[in-house]
Amino acid sequence: MAFLEVKNLTKSFGDTRVLKGIDFDLNSGEVLSIIGSSGSGKTTLLRCLNFLETADGGSISVDGKAVFDAGDPLLSSHKAIRHNRINFGLVFQSFNLFPQYSVLRNLTLAAALKASEENPDYKKRKKEINAELDERALRLLDRIGLKEKKDSFPCELSGGQQQRVAIARALMLTPRILCFDEPTSALDPELTKEVLRVIKDLRTEGNTMIVVTHEMDFARDASDKVIFMANGIIEESGTPDKIFGSPESPLLTSFLNQ
Amino acid sequence: METFLSVSGKLAQGFGTTLSLFFLTLLFAIPLGLLFACISRVRLKALRFLMRAFIYIIRGTPLLLQLMIVVYLPGIVFNNPLTKWPVFKGNVPLSYFCGALFAFVINYACYFAEIFRGGIENIPKGQYEACEVLGMSHSQTFFRVILLQVIRNIVAPMSNEVVTLVKDTALARTVSVVEIYFAASEILRLQFIIWPLFYTGAFYLGFSALLTLLFGMIEKRLSRYWR
Ligand SMILES: Nc1ncnc2c1ncn2[C@@H]1O[C@H](COP(=O)(O)OP(=O)(O)OP(=O)(O)O)[C@@H](O)[C@H]1O
Ligand SMILES: [Mg+2]
Numbered sequence: 164m165a166f167l168e169v170k171n172l173t174k175s176f177g178d179t180r181v182l183k184g185i186d187f188d189l190n191s192g193e194v195l196s197i198i199g200s201s202g203s204g205k206t207t208l209l210r211c212l213n214f215l216e217t218a219d220g221g222s223i224s225v226d227g228k229a230v231f232d233a234g235d236p237l238l239s240s241h242k243a244i245r246h247n248r249i250n251f252g253l254v255f256q257s258f259n260l261f262p263q264y265s266v267l268r269n270l271t272l273a274a275a276l277k278a279s280e281e282n283p284d285y286k287k288r289k290k291e292i293n294a295e296l297d298e299r300a301l302r303l304l305d306r307i308g309l310k311e312k313k314d315s316f317p318c319e320l321s322g323g324q325q326q327r328v329a330i331a332r333a334l335m336l337t338p339r340i341l342c343f344d345e346p347t348s349a350l351d352p353e354l355t356k357e358v359l360r361v362i363k364d365l366r367t368e369g370n371t372m373i374v375v376t377h378e379m380d381f382a383r384d385a386s387d388k389v390i391f392m393a394n395g396i397i398e399e400s401g402t403p404d405k406i407f408g409s410p411e412s413p414l415l416t417s418f419l420n421q
Numbered sequence: 422m423e424t425f426l427s428v429s430g431k432l433a434q435g436f437g438t439t440l441s442l443f444f445l446t447l448l449f450a451i452p453l454g455l456l457f458a459c460i461s462r463v464r465l466k467a468l469r470f471l472m473r474a475f476i477y478i479i480r481g482t483p484l485l486l487q488l489m490i491v492v493y494l495p496g497i498v499f500n501n502p503l504t505k506w507p508v509f510k511g512n513v514p515l516s517y518f519c520g521a522l523f524a525f526v527i528n529y530a531c532y533f534a535e536i537f538r539g540g541i542e543n544i545p546k547g548q549y550e551a552c553e554v555l556g557m558s559h560s561q562t563f564f565r566v567i568l569l570q571v572i573r574n575i576v577a578p579m580s581n582e583v584v585t586l587v588k589d590t591a592l593a594r595t596v597s598v599v600e601i602y603f604a605a606s607e608i609l610r611l612q613f614i615i616w617p618l619f620y621t622g623a624f625y626l627g628f629s630a631l632l633t634l635l636f637g638m639i640e641k642r643l644s645r646y647w648r
Contacts, residue, residue, distance in 0.1 A: 273555035
Protein backbone atom coordinates (compact mmCIF):
# COMPACT_ATOMS: atom_id res chain seq x y z
CA MET A 164 0.00 0.00 0.00
CA ALA A 165 1.38 3.37 -0.99
CA PHE A 166 1.97 6.19 1.50
CA LEU A 167 -0.53 8.53 -0.14
CA GLU A 168 -3.47 7.06 -2.02
CA VAL A 169 -5.95 9.23 -3.84
CA LYS A 170 -8.94 7.40 -5.28
CA ASN A 171 -11.51 8.64 -7.77
CA LEU A 172 -11.51 12.21 -6.48
CA THR A 173 -14.23 14.38 -8.04
CA LYS A 174 -15.09 18.04 -7.61
CA SER A 175 -17.54 20.37 -9.33
CA PHE A 176 -18.18 24.07 -8.96
CA GLY A 177 -21.85 24.44 -9.84
CA ASP A 178 -22.20 22.82 -13.23
CA THR A 179 -18.48 22.85 -14.01
CA ARG A 180 -16.84 19.52 -13.38
CA VAL A 181 -13.30 20.46 -12.48
CA LEU A 182 -11.99 17.10 -11.25
CA LYS A 183 -13.50 14.11 -12.99
CA GLY A 184 -12.03 11.21 -11.06
CA ILE A 185 -8.40 11.57 -10.03
CA ASP A 186 -6.47 8.45 -9.02
CA PHE A 187 -2.83 8.38 -8.05
CA ASP A 188 -0.52 7.27 -5.33
CA LEU A 189 2.81 8.32 -3.98
CA ASN A 190 5.43 6.60 -1.86
CA SER A 191 7.04 8.11 1.17
CA GLY A 192 10.01 10.29 0.27
CA GLU A 193 8.95 10.72 -3.34
CA VAL A 194 8.38 13.95 -5.18
CA LEU A 195 5.43 14.24 -7.55
CA SER A 196 5.27 17.02 -10.11
CA ILE A 197 1.89 17.96 -11.55
CA ILE A 198 1.92 19.72 -14.90
CA GLY A 199 -0.85 20.73 -17.27
CA SER A 200 -2.36 23.71 -18.99
CA SER A 201 -4.28 26.48 -17.27
CA GLY A 202 -7.68 25.46 -15.98
CA SER A 203 -6.94 21.73 -16.00
CA GLY A 204 -7.70 21.46 -12.25
CA LYS A 205 -4.21 21.34 -10.69
CA THR A 206 -4.89 23.96 -8.04
CA THR A 207 -8.27 22.45 -7.26
CA LEU A 208 -6.64 19.06 -6.69
CA LEU A 209 -4.11 20.52 -4.24
CA ARG A 210 -6.87 22.45 -2.48
CA CYS A 211 -8.87 19.26 -2.06
CA LEU A 212 -5.85 17.51 -0.57
CA ASN A 213 -5.46 20.38 1.88
CA PHE A 214 -9.16 20.58 2.75
CA LEU A 215 -9.50 24.10 1.41
CA GLU A 216 -12.14 22.59 -0.86
CA THR A 217 -14.23 19.57 -0.02
CA ALA A 218 -14.19 17.01 -2.80
CA ASP A 219 -17.61 15.74 -3.91
CA GLY A 220 -16.51 12.14 -4.25
CA GLY A 221 -13.56 9.82 -3.73
CA SER A 222 -11.15 9.17 -0.89
CA ILE A 223 -7.69 10.08 0.35
CA SER A 224 -5.59 7.98 2.67
CA VAL A 225 -2.18 8.62 4.21
CA ASP A 226 -0.06 5.78 5.52
CA GLY A 227 -3.00 3.38 5.36
CA LYS A 228 -5.36 5.66 7.28
CA ALA A 229 -8.36 7.29 5.58
CA VAL A 230 -8.13 11.07 5.99
CA PHE A 231 -10.95 11.85 3.58
CA ASP A 232 -13.85 9.83 2.28
CA ALA A 233 -16.78 11.56 0.64
CA GLY A 234 -19.07 8.76 1.82
CA ASP A 235 -18.00 8.93 5.47
CA PRO A 236 -19.66 11.70 7.48
CA LEU A 237 -17.36 11.02 10.45
CA LEU A 238 -14.40 12.22 8.40
CA SER A 239 -16.09 15.41 7.22
CA SER A 240 -16.79 16.90 10.64
CA HIS A 241 -15.02 20.17 11.37
CA LYS A 242 -13.01 18.49 14.10
CA ALA A 243 -11.91 15.56 11.95
CA ILE A 244 -10.81 17.91 9.18
CA ARG A 245 -8.78 20.03 11.58
CA HIS A 246 -7.16 16.87 12.86
CA ASN A 247 -6.46 15.34 9.46
CA ARG A 248 -5.26 18.40 7.63
CA ILE A 249 -2.00 18.42 9.61
CA ASN A 250 -0.91 15.57 7.34
CA PHE A 251 -0.58 18.12 4.57
CA GLY A 252 1.19 21.44 4.23
CA LEU A 253 0.59 23.94 1.45
CA VAL A 254 2.82 26.61 -0.01
CA PHE A 255 0.90 29.19 -2.03
CA GLN A 256 1.81 30.92 -5.24
CA SER A 257 1.40 34.28 -3.48
CA PHE A 258 3.27 33.36 -0.26
CA ASN A 259 0.54 34.70 2.05
CA LEU A 260 2.90 35.53 4.89
CA PHE A 261 1.38 37.44 7.82
CA PRO A 262 2.44 41.05 7.20
CA GLN A 263 2.24 42.21 10.81
CA TYR A 264 4.62 39.61 12.17
CA SER A 265 8.38 39.19 11.95
CA VAL A 266 9.80 36.29 9.97
CA LEU A 267 10.41 34.37 13.18
CA ARG A 268 6.88 34.96 14.43
CA ASN A 269 5.46 33.92 11.06
CA LEU A 270 7.14 30.56 11.61
CA THR A 271 6.22 30.05 15.24
CA LEU A 272 2.70 31.48 15.44
CA ALA A 273 0.69 28.45 14.33
CA ALA A 274 2.91 26.02 16.23
CA ALA A 275 2.58 28.07 19.42
CA LEU A 276 -1.19 28.25 19.07
CA LYS A 277 -1.29 24.51 18.52
CA ALA A 278 0.82 23.89 21.61
CA SER A 279 -1.42 26.16 23.68
CA GLU A 280 -4.41 24.06 22.67
CA GLU A 281 -2.93 20.59 22.90
CA ASN A 282 -0.39 20.87 25.68
CA PRO A 283 -2.17 20.63 29.03
CA ASP A 284 0.64 22.34 30.91
CA TYR A 285 1.27 25.02 28.28
CA LYS A 286 0.56 27.84 30.73
CA LYS A 287 3.17 26.58 33.15
CA ARG A 288 5.82 25.80 30.55
CA LYS A 289 5.01 28.63 28.16
CA LYS A 290 8.48 30.18 28.21
CA GLU A 291 10.18 26.85 27.72
CA ILE A 292 7.87 25.76 24.88
CA ASN A 293 8.23 29.08 23.07
CA ALA A 294 12.00 28.93 23.41
CA GLU A 295 11.96 25.46 21.86
CA LEU A 296 9.81 26.73 18.99
CA ASP A 297 12.10 29.70 18.42
CA GLU A 298 15.06 27.40 18.31
CA ARG A 299 13.39 25.09 15.81
CA ALA A 300 12.36 28.06 13.68
CA LEU A 301 15.91 29.38 13.71
CA ARG A 302 17.28 26.01 12.59
CA LEU A 303 14.80 26.02 9.69
CA LEU A 304 15.71 29.59 8.77
CA ASP A 305 19.34 28.58 8.83
CA ARG A 306 18.61 25.76 6.43
CA ILE A 307 16.96 28.09 3.92
CA GLY A 308 19.74 30.63 4.39
CA LEU A 309 17.64 33.35 6.02
CA LYS A 310 18.72 33.19 9.63
CA GLU A 311 19.86 36.80 9.65
CA LYS A 312 16.39 37.89 8.47
CA LYS A 313 14.60 36.49 11.50
CA ASP A 314 13.54 39.92 12.75
CA SER A 315 12.65 41.36 9.35
CA PHE A 316 9.09 41.82 8.25
CA PRO A 317 7.69 40.19 5.11
CA CYS A 318 7.50 43.49 3.20
CA GLU A 319 11.24 43.91 3.70
CA LEU A 320 12.03 40.67 1.86
CA SER A 321 12.30 39.87 -1.83
CA GLY A 322 9.70 37.57 -3.36
CA GLY A 323 12.12 34.68 -3.35
CA GLN A 324 12.96 35.23 0.30
CA GLN A 325 9.27 35.49 1.18
CA GLN A 326 8.56 32.21 -0.55
CA ARG A 327 11.43 30.52 1.28
CA VAL A 328 10.00 31.80 4.56
CA ALA A 329 6.59 30.46 3.53
CA ILE A 330 8.17 27.06 2.94
CA ALA A 331 9.83 27.15 6.35
CA ARG A 332 6.54 28.19 7.92
CA ALA A 333 4.84 25.14 6.43
CA LEU A 334 7.68 22.90 7.60
CA MET A 335 7.34 24.12 11.19
CA LEU A 336 4.25 21.95 11.53
CA THR A 337 6.11 18.91 10.16
CA PRO A 338 3.53 17.94 7.55
CA ARG A 339 3.92 14.44 6.16
CA ILE A 340 3.24 15.65 2.64
CA LEU A 341 4.16 19.16 1.57
CA CYS A 342 2.28 20.61 -1.41
CA PHE A 343 3.36 23.55 -3.55
CA ASP A 344 1.05 25.42 -5.91
CA GLU A 345 3.24 27.03 -8.57
CA PRO A 346 5.65 28.24 -5.91
CA THR A 347 7.77 30.19 -8.36
CA SER A 348 5.34 31.60 -10.90
CA ALA A 349 5.22 34.97 -9.12
CA LEU A 350 9.02 35.24 -9.20
CA ASP A 351 11.77 36.39 -11.57
CA PRO A 352 13.98 33.66 -13.02
CA GLU A 353 16.79 34.57 -10.63
CA LEU A 354 14.56 34.27 -7.57
CA THR A 355 12.95 31.15 -8.98
CA LYS A 356 16.30 29.43 -8.78
CA GLU A 357 16.78 30.02 -5.07
CA VAL A 358 13.32 28.71 -4.26
CA LEU A 359 13.73 25.60 -6.42
CA ARG A 360 17.10 25.05 -4.76
CA VAL A 361 15.35 24.87 -1.38
CA ILE A 362 12.74 22.43 -2.69
CA LYS A 363 15.46 20.22 -4.13
CA ASP A 364 17.27 20.22 -0.78
CA LEU A 365 14.05 19.14 0.89
CA ARG A 366 13.88 16.25 -1.53
CA THR A 367 17.37 15.16 -0.61
CA GLU A 368 16.31 15.13 3.02
CA GLY A 369 13.57 12.65 2.16
CA ASN A 370 10.46 14.88 2.30
CA THR A 371 7.37 13.69 0.46
CA MET A 372 6.19 16.49 -1.80
CA ILE A 373 3.65 17.36 -4.48
CA VAL A 374 4.62 20.28 -6.69
CA VAL A 375 2.33 21.91 -9.22
CA THR A 376 4.72 23.63 -11.57
CA HIS A 377 5.28 25.25 -14.94
CA GLU A 378 9.04 24.72 -14.60
CA MET A 379 9.57 21.75 -16.90
CA ASP A 380 13.26 21.50 -16.04
CA PHE A 381 12.35 21.15 -12.39
CA ALA A 382 9.71 18.48 -13.10
CA ARG A 383 12.21 16.52 -15.20
CA ASP A 384 15.21 16.75 -12.88
CA ALA A 385 13.77 16.88 -9.40
CA SER A 386 10.78 14.56 -9.32
CA ASP A 387 10.24 10.84 -9.06
CA LYS A 388 6.89 10.94 -10.74
CA VAL A 389 5.07 13.31 -13.07
CA ILE A 390 1.35 13.70 -13.65
CA PHE A 391 0.02 15.54 -16.67
CA MET A 392 -3.51 16.85 -16.11
CA ALA A 393 -5.94 17.93 -18.81
CA ASN A 394 -9.60 18.88 -18.42
CA GLY A 395 -9.96 17.46 -14.93
CA ILE A 396 -8.43 14.06 -15.54
CA ILE A 397 -4.95 12.60 -15.34
CA GLU A 398 -4.19 12.36 -19.01
CA GLU A 399 -0.83 10.70 -18.53
CA SER A 400 1.47 9.84 -15.67
CA GLY A 401 4.80 8.14 -15.16
CA THR A 402 8.47 8.73 -14.49
CA PRO A 403 9.97 12.00 -15.74
CA ASP A 404 11.88 9.98 -18.37
CA LYS A 405 8.67 8.56 -19.75
CA ILE A 406 6.65 11.78 -19.60
CA PHE A 407 9.33 13.94 -21.18
CA GLY A 408 11.14 11.25 -23.20
CA SER A 409 8.33 9.28 -24.75
CA PRO A 410 4.96 10.96 -24.21
CA GLU A 411 2.01 8.95 -25.53
CA SER A 412 -0.94 11.31 -25.30
CA PRO A 413 -1.24 13.81 -28.16
CA LEU A 414 -2.38 16.44 -25.63
CA LEU A 415 0.82 15.96 -23.65
CA THR A 416 2.95 16.08 -26.79
CA SER A 417 1.44 19.38 -27.86
CA PHE A 418 1.66 20.74 -24.27
CA LEU A 419 5.38 19.95 -24.18
CA ASN A 420 5.96 21.43 -27.60
CA GLN A 421 4.26 24.75 -26.99
CA MET B 422 -14.70 91.16 34.79
CA GLU B 423 -18.03 89.83 35.94
CA THR B 424 -19.26 89.48 32.36
CA PHE B 425 -16.06 87.74 31.44
CA LEU B 426 -16.62 85.15 34.12
CA SER B 427 -20.26 84.58 33.29
CA VAL B 428 -19.52 84.38 29.59
CA SER B 429 -16.70 81.95 30.26
CA GLY B 430 -19.02 79.85 32.39
CA LYS B 431 -21.61 79.63 29.62
CA LEU B 432 -18.92 78.76 27.11
CA ALA B 433 -17.51 76.09 29.37
CA GLN B 434 -20.94 74.53 29.63
CA GLY B 435 -21.30 74.46 25.85
CA PHE B 436 -17.80 73.07 25.66
CA GLY B 437 -18.77 70.25 28.02
CA THR B 438 -21.89 69.48 26.01
CA THR B 439 -19.90 69.30 22.77
CA LEU B 440 -17.33 67.00 24.32
CA SER B 441 -20.02 64.76 25.86
CA LEU B 442 -21.82 64.53 22.55
CA PHE B 443 -18.56 63.70 20.78
CA PHE B 444 -17.30 61.02 23.15
CA LEU B 445 -20.68 59.42 23.84
CA THR B 446 -21.35 59.20 20.11
CA LEU B 447 -18.03 57.41 19.61
CA LEU B 448 -18.62 55.18 22.62
CA PHE B 449 -21.95 53.90 21.31
CA ALA B 450 -21.50 54.21 17.55
CA ILE B 451 -18.33 52.13 17.33
CA PRO B 452 -19.78 48.92 18.84
CA LEU B 453 -23.10 49.51 17.10
CA GLY B 454 -21.26 50.01 13.82
CA LEU B 455 -19.42 46.76 14.38
CA LEU B 456 -22.76 45.04 14.93
CA PHE B 457 -24.20 46.66 11.77
CA ALA B 458 -21.11 45.56 9.82
CA CYS B 459 -21.57 41.99 11.01
CA ILE B 460 -25.28 42.00 10.19
CA SER B 461 -24.58 43.36 6.72
CA ARG B 462 -22.36 40.31 6.13
CA VAL B 463 -24.60 37.52 7.46
CA ARG B 464 -25.62 34.59 5.27
CA LEU B 465 -29.35 35.28 5.66
CA LYS B 466 -30.10 37.32 2.57
CA ALA B 467 -33.19 39.14 3.86
CA LEU B 468 -31.44 40.40 6.99
CA ARG B 469 -28.37 41.41 5.03
CA PHE B 470 -30.55 43.31 2.57
CA LEU B 471 -32.49 45.11 5.30
CA MET B 472 -29.30 46.14 7.06
CA ARG B 473 -27.68 47.43 3.91
CA ALA B 474 -30.87 49.27 2.92
CA PHE B 475 -31.01 50.94 6.34
CA ILE B 476 -27.35 51.97 6.10
CA TYR B 477 -27.96 53.27 2.59
CA ILE B 478 -30.90 55.40 3.72
CA ILE B 479 -29.09 56.84 6.73
CA ARG B 480 -25.99 57.64 4.69
CA GLY B 481 -28.06 59.06 1.88
CA THR B 482 -29.98 61.60 3.97
CA PRO B 483 -28.68 64.62 5.89
CA LEU B 484 -27.89 64.26 9.57
CA LEU B 485 -29.80 67.51 10.06
CA LEU B 486 -33.01 65.85 8.89
CA GLN B 487 -32.38 62.80 11.08
CA LEU B 488 -31.93 65.06 14.09
CA MET B 489 -35.26 66.77 13.42
CA ILE B 490 -37.02 63.44 12.96
CA VAL B 491 -35.68 61.90 16.14
CA VAL B 492 -36.32 64.94 18.30
CA TYR B 493 -39.59 66.29 16.91
CA LEU B 494 -41.37 63.32 15.33
CA PRO B 495 -42.56 61.76 18.62
CA GLY B 496 -44.21 65.05 19.60
CA ILE B 497 -45.67 66.02 16.21
CA VAL B 498 -46.84 62.66 14.93
CA PHE B 499 -47.44 60.63 18.07
CA ASN B 500 -48.32 63.51 20.35
CA ASN B 501 -45.73 62.22 22.79
CA PRO B 502 -42.89 64.78 22.82
CA LEU B 503 -39.45 63.69 23.94
CA THR B 504 -39.43 66.37 26.64
CA LYS B 505 -42.34 64.68 28.41
CA TRP B 506 -40.88 61.17 28.44
CA PRO B 507 -40.76 59.83 31.97
CA VAL B 508 -37.13 58.76 31.63
CA PHE B 509 -36.04 62.39 31.42
CA LYS B 510 -37.93 63.36 34.61
CA GLY B 511 -38.86 66.78 33.25
CA ASN B 512 -35.26 67.66 32.37
CA VAL B 513 -35.84 69.36 29.03
CA PRO B 514 -32.21 69.97 27.99
CA LEU B 515 -31.41 66.34 28.82
CA SER B 516 -34.23 65.11 26.60
CA TYR B 517 -32.95 67.20 23.69
CA PHE B 518 -29.43 66.04 24.32
CA CYS B 519 -30.43 62.37 24.38
CA GLY B 520 -32.52 62.73 21.23
CA ALA B 521 -29.58 64.35 19.44
CA LEU B 522 -27.19 61.72 20.78
CA PHE B 523 -29.47 58.97 19.48
CA ALA B 524 -29.49 60.48 15.99
CA PHE B 525 -25.71 60.94 16.04
CA VAL B 526 -25.13 57.37 17.19
CA ILE B 527 -27.33 55.85 14.49
CA ASN B 528 -25.87 58.09 11.80
CA TYR B 529 -22.26 57.46 12.74
CA ALA B 530 -22.82 53.74 13.35
CA CYS B 531 -23.88 53.47 9.71
CA TYR B 532 -20.77 55.27 8.46
CA PHE B 533 -18.56 53.20 10.75
CA ALA B 534 -20.31 50.00 9.63
CA GLU B 535 -19.35 50.69 6.03
CA ILE B 536 -15.76 51.41 7.05
CA PHE B 537 -15.58 48.21 9.10
CA ARG B 538 -17.13 46.17 6.31
CA GLY B 539 -14.64 47.54 3.81
CA GLY B 540 -11.78 46.89 6.22
CA ILE B 541 -12.84 43.28 6.66
CA GLU B 542 -13.56 42.63 3.01
CA ASN B 543 -10.20 44.08 1.96
CA ILE B 544 -8.25 41.32 3.70
CA PRO B 545 -6.91 39.00 0.98
CA LYS B 546 -8.51 35.56 0.92
CA GLY B 547 -5.00 34.10 1.07
CA GLN B 548 -4.57 35.26 4.67
CA TYR B 549 -7.53 33.17 5.79
CA GLU B 550 -6.38 30.20 3.72
CA ALA B 551 -2.85 30.37 5.09
CA CYS B 552 -4.26 30.23 8.61
CA GLU B 553 -6.53 27.39 7.66
CA VAL B 554 -3.81 25.18 6.23
CA LEU B 555 -1.67 25.95 9.29
CA GLY B 556 -4.41 24.40 11.39
CA MET B 557 -5.61 27.55 13.18
CA SER B 558 -9.15 27.74 14.48
CA HIS B 559 -11.55 30.45 13.32
CA SER B 560 -11.10 32.52 16.46
CA GLN B 561 -7.32 32.19 16.36
CA THR B 562 -7.39 33.28 12.74
CA PHE B 563 -9.50 36.32 13.50
CA PHE B 564 -7.80 37.51 16.66
CA ARG B 565 -4.19 36.62 15.82
CA VAL B 566 -4.01 37.41 12.13
CA ILE B 567 -7.00 39.24 10.69
CA LEU B 568 -7.94 41.79 13.35
CA LEU B 569 -4.75 43.85 13.29
CA GLN B 570 -4.90 44.02 9.51
CA VAL B 571 -8.50 45.20 9.68
CA ILE B 572 -7.53 47.87 12.20
CA ARG B 573 -4.76 49.01 9.94
CA ASN B 574 -7.17 49.19 7.01
CA ILE B 575 -9.67 51.34 8.87
CA VAL B 576 -7.45 53.85 10.68
CA ALA B 577 -7.32 56.39 7.86
CA PRO B 578 -11.05 56.38 7.01
CA MET B 579 -11.95 56.36 10.72
CA SER B 580 -9.70 59.35 11.23
CA ASN B 581 -11.64 61.28 8.58
CA GLU B 582 -14.96 60.31 10.06
CA VAL B 583 -14.00 61.22 13.62
CA VAL B 584 -12.73 64.65 12.59
CA THR B 585 -15.99 65.18 10.71
CA LEU B 586 -17.86 64.26 13.88
CA VAL B 587 -16.12 67.07 15.77
CA LYS B 588 -17.60 69.58 13.36
CA ASP B 589 -20.94 67.79 13.03
CA THR B 590 -21.62 68.19 16.74
CA ALA B 591 -22.44 71.81 15.93
CA LEU B 592 -25.58 70.56 14.16
CA ALA B 593 -27.05 69.62 17.54
CA ARG B 594 -27.91 73.30 18.02
CA THR B 595 -30.73 72.88 15.50
CA VAL B 596 -32.57 70.76 18.05
CA SER B 597 -31.90 73.13 20.95
CA VAL B 598 -28.83 71.43 22.34
CA VAL B 599 -26.65 74.21 23.71
CA GLU B 600 -23.28 73.05 22.54
CA ILE B 601 -20.31 75.36 22.25
CA TYR B 602 -21.29 77.05 18.98
CA PHE B 603 -24.85 77.66 20.16
CA ALA B 604 -23.55 79.08 23.43
CA ALA B 605 -21.19 81.43 21.62
CA SER B 606 -23.80 82.66 19.16
CA GLU B 607 -26.29 83.31 21.97
CA ILE B 608 -23.68 85.41 23.75
CA LEU B 609 -23.15 87.36 20.55
CA ARG B 610 -26.89 87.79 19.99
CA LEU B 611 -27.77 88.85 23.54
CA GLN B 612 -24.64 90.54 24.85
CA PHE B 613 -22.91 91.69 21.64
CA ILE B 614 -19.65 90.01 22.65
CA ILE B 615 -17.81 88.53 19.70
CA TRP B 616 -14.68 86.89 21.12
CA PRO B 617 -16.47 83.67 22.19
CA LEU B 618 -17.09 82.96 18.53
CA PHE B 619 -13.37 83.07 17.76
CA TYR B 620 -12.76 81.04 20.85
CA THR B 621 -15.18 78.46 19.45
CA GLY B 622 -13.40 78.38 16.11
CA ALA B 623 -10.07 77.88 17.86
CA PHE B 624 -11.60 75.04 19.84
CA TYR B 625 -12.77 73.17 16.74
CA LEU B 626 -9.44 73.72 15.05
CA GLY B 627 -7.43 72.60 18.09
CA PHE B 628 -9.58 69.58 18.69
CA SER B 629 -9.40 68.44 15.06
CA ALA B 630 -5.65 68.99 15.02
CA LEU B 631 -5.26 66.90 18.16
CA LEU B 632 -7.29 64.05 16.68
CA THR B 633 -5.45 64.19 13.37
CA LEU B 634 -2.19 64.02 15.26
CA LEU B 635 -3.40 61.08 17.34
CA PHE B 636 -4.62 59.11 14.35
CA GLY B 637 -1.44 59.95 12.49
CA MET B 638 0.55 58.43 15.32
CA ILE B 639 -1.55 55.27 15.35
CA GLU B 640 -1.27 54.97 11.59
CA LYS B 641 2.46 55.43 11.66
CA ARG B 642 2.86 52.86 14.36
CA LEU B 643 0.78 50.35 12.48
CA SER B 644 2.45 50.87 9.13
CA ARG B 645 5.99 50.77 10.39
CA TYR B 646 6.25 47.16 9.33
CA TRP B 647 4.03 46.56 6.41
CA ARG B 648 2.70 48.35 3.39
N1 LIG C 1 -14.04 28.62 -6.57
C1 LIG C 1 -14.32 28.34 -7.84
N2 LIG C 1 -15.56 28.56 -8.33
C2 LIG C 1 -15.87 28.27 -9.60
N3 LIG C 1 -15.00 27.77 -10.50
C3 LIG C 1 -13.75 27.52 -10.08
C4 LIG C 1 -13.35 27.79 -8.73
N4 LIG C 1 -12.04 27.45 -8.60
C5 LIG C 1 -11.66 26.98 -9.80
N5 LIG C 1 -12.67 27.02 -10.69
C6 LIG C 1 -12.61 26.56 -12.09
O1 LIG C 1 -12.05 25.29 -12.09
C7 LIG C 1 -11.22 25.12 -13.22
C8 LIG C 1 -9.87 24.60 -12.79
O2 LIG C 1 -9.23 25.59 -12.02
P1 LIG C 1 -7.81 25.36 -11.34
O3 LIG C 1 -7.50 26.62 -10.62
O4 LIG C 1 -7.84 24.10 -10.57
O5 LIG C 1 -6.88 25.19 -12.61
P2 LIG C 1 -5.30 25.13 -12.68
O6 LIG C 1 -4.97 23.87 -13.37
O7 LIG C 1 -4.71 25.35 -11.33
O8 LIG C 1 -4.97 26.35 -13.61
P3 LIG C 1 -3.72 27.38 -13.59
O9 LIG C 1 -2.58 26.71 -14.28
O10 LIG C 1 -4.21 28.55 -14.35
O11 LIG C 1 -3.44 27.69 -12.16
C9 LIG C 1 -11.16 26.44 -13.94
O12 LIG C 1 -12.00 26.37 -15.04
C10 LIG C 1 -11.69 27.41 -12.92
O13 LIG C 1 -12.39 28.45 -13.56
MG1 LIG D 1 -3.52 26.89 -10.44
